[in-house]
Amino acid sequence: MPRIPSVSAREANPLVKLFYWYSKRRFGAVLDPLAVMAHHPRLLAASGMSEGAVEKAATALPARLRELAVYRVATKLGCSWCVDFGTMLQRNEGLDIDRLKEIDDYAASERFTELEREVIAYADAMTNEPMTVTEEQVAGLDAALGHKGVVELTHMIAVENQRTRFNHALGLTSQGFTSGEACRAPMP
Structure with a gap:
């Protein structure tokens, strides 16, 4: 409630x-x-x-990277509403949502590519308190995604930190987007 x-x-x-x-x-x-x-x-x-x-x-990044970074922030901060909604968004994009069960073990999971691991690690570093972003992380992502991609990724992670903290602070919990308990979000 x-x-x-x-x-x-x-x-x-x-x-x-x-x-x-x-x-x-x-x-x-x-x-x-x-x-x-x-x-x-x-x-x-x-x-x-x-x-x-x-x-x-936000169109510079592939949806799989953008949504994965946003989802990671939600899981790291423990916002069940954002996890629920983010899972629905990924499902609607046609992305593999089964691998999301392994997000806490992303570094060892074979379900994530090396670039996806870097994106998740960056989301973790930006969400940590204090932040732990390194020059090497940004340089590696810049080499893979370009300046525009890194700026978009950074912005999306920052925005999700805001959303998640708002929802978590006000006690908003899962709305049932992925389970169908509350509603069924339409597929595109």
Whole structure:
């Protein structure tokens, strides 16, 4: 149960109702973080615009790398909502979600390529407190992904740290995107 209650559709102002409509249309349900953030409609609008812009702009990396890094942040920080949603996103991208069970053992797992291991290690280093990013990590990723790819990867990891910390702090837990308990997010 969230630490702050969701804003019901009945209580929502017209702007929030528009966000709710879009969320239901796209994901099959109103996203819990959205329904909690609806207490602050202007912040919700700013966040929604930012998320939409990032989604459109983040195209330099293959989805498998981008989603893997985001998923790792969610598992490292323990946000069940983000893990649930991230698994659904990867499934909808046609990615191998079975290997996600081995993410904590990524360094030894044969289910991940060397580049994927580097991406996961970078997500760990950025999420550690204090951060433990090294010159060698950035140089290796830059050689593999280029400047644009490293900037996108770094941004996506930073954004997921924000999302995960918001959700975790407010007690948002798995919404059932992968189990079907709460809703069934549509396949693209």
